[in-house]
Amino acid sequence: GESVGLHLPTLSVQEGDNSIINCAYSNSASDYFIWYKQESGKGPQFIIDIRSNMDKRQGQRVTVLLNKTVKHLSLQIAATQPGDSAVYFCAENIANNNDMRFGAGTRLTVKP
């Protein structure tokens, strides 16, 4: 079946650098996407979302980019901090469906 996936399982960056986490999705009918952050021992925490009628959305230090042509989603974290170390995963919702499909996640490690 179709699923959400990730290009890299791990990402290590230097504190202060920008981080880019990628996600590929395969269902062209997906119209709502979310990025979650999951710290050890905790549940997923909402970071930012985007609908398919947008290409870009910005939050505080985070930006999500959506490329519908190649079915690609990315999360950019500016000036990465040690507190950003976590597993990040994307989720997609297919239009008019009542569930979300989640990717396996990328572990981000921030080196001091």
Next chain:
Amino acid sequence: EAQVTQNPRYLITVTGKKLTVTCSQNMNHEYMSWYRQDPGLGLRQIYYSMNVEVTDKGDVPEGYKVSRKEKRNFPLILESPSPNQTSLYFCASSSRPPGATLYSNQPQHFGDGTRLSIL
């Protein structure tokens, strides 16, 4: 404080012994769901509920039951647990289901998880 509360957080039990994981939210959310998280597989939906007395199967419902008698509670029931149900379980809620495109975006709020080990 707005939150989703799961209990217990950790449980080790044996095959065949019925167990219930409780989930409660204090945000008056209509939509609630249960997921399991296994290494390399991401979150997979077990069951979801659109509102009181309305539940439906997700991607991996076999071996699980749920109920939604009240809006705030959505317990997950394992009638006869088996070792392949050893996993990390998350409950989530949102004011509307993810596919409610007529409304503003509806990200789910997650509990902190329940780690089940079935021996």
